[in-house]
Amino acid sequence: MVQIPVYLDNQATTPVDPRVRDAVLPFLNLEFGNPHSRDHAFGWRAADAVRQARSSVAELVNADDDEIVFTSGATESCNLALRGIAKAETGSRNRIVTLATEHPAVLETVRDLAKSGFVAVVLPVGPDGIVDLGRLETELNDRTLAVSIMAGNNEIGVVQPLAEIGAMCGRSGVVFHTDATQAMGRMDVDVDVWQADLLSLSGHKMYGPKGVGALYVRHGCSLGPVFTGGGQEFGLRPGTVPVHLVVGLGEASNLAVDCWNEDAGRLTALTNRLKDGLMESCPGIRFFGSMEERLPGSLSIGLPGWPAQAVIARISKRIAVSTGSACSSDSSEPSVVLRALGLDPETAASGIRVSLGRFSTQRDVETALEVFSELPLGGLPSCPTRDSI
Ligand SMILES: Cc1ncc(COP(=O)(O)O)c(C=O)c1O
Structure with a gap:
């Protein structure tokens, strides 16, 4: 066209891939069940679709299925990651390190956390847009709670040295969150290679629908809930899961793996x-x-x-x-x-x-x-x- x-x-x-659209349509029509309805076939089929979609997203980032939390998009995922880690912290780690070139979903969240006792460390980048790893290392100490550095930049497309950053964070016991929204479907995304504890992604940047995303949460990485409600999504994102959107994200993930x-x-x-x-x-x-x-x-x-x-x-x-x-x-x-x-x-x-x-x-x-x-x-x-x- x-x-x-x-x-x-x-x-x-990105435009919605026609294969994603075709996967979504039945869930806007006959398959309208609530995935949390346990007592009839409408609910069972919806729950099955959500299960499959979770598995597809997990495969895309090389995670286990129960490490994927569905959200409304990357803004929410980044908020849940950073606010969740801040809320779960009971010790003395209060510094959150990020980059001047991050998306507002991260930068504004870190700045907001700085109003309630956390310290925002916003590092500069070089003229090429890349983090200075030596400088980053000096910021990792026993007061550092988390590092949030994006995979690929939404304006200039620059990709950060994620495996090196992840390894550095791992050595210092610092939680590593990466906003991989722009990287999905454009490069190989593997939470083990990057040693990421948390990873945010969004459906509409990877040929899926708007209004859906996911947060990868590594086993053992503890997040405090930001929302309260019915306990869905492992207690981290209560509310009825939007089956059609999640199915779209799942199909977009299958296509990203293949394409x-x-x-x-x-x-x-x-x-x-x-x-x-x-x-x-x-x-x-x-x-x-x-x-x-x-x-x-x-x-x-x-x-x-x-x-x-x-x-x-x-x-x-x-x-x-x-x-x-x-x-x-x-x-x-x-x-x-x-x-x-x-x-x-x-x-x-x-x-x-x-x-x-x-x-x-x-x-x-x-x-x-x-x-x-x-x-x-x-x-x-x-x-x-x-x-x-
Ligand atoms: C790098 C990055 N992070 C986060 C977001 C926010 O994504 P969403 O629109 O799904 O909330 C965007 C969207 O522009 C983005 O490019």
């Missing part, structure tokens, strides 16, 4: 073509963040002297790209993530996120290249409104 504009904002959200490798190869080739083409047609273009350690399909670019909004206003009828995180897109401030790379406000304000996904095609990339090559890059940019173009 040809989509207008061409969708190149897969880090904001991530092939998707990653194809996306890397398409992104390389996009990058090479942009370098040819947009003199002075800049690429932000490490080009080596990055999620397949993700590019963060800037056209010198051009605020991102001015570019987007000119191209948004033909291609859908964004200025950064959809969650902070109401803000007119330059991206916090790009500022954290050490970029001055003007350069940070030029940052455009281009992200390809499973359904992106060669033709989409060629369209994007055509659109960028038609920008009057020699001329002075101005900011037309969307209505004036």
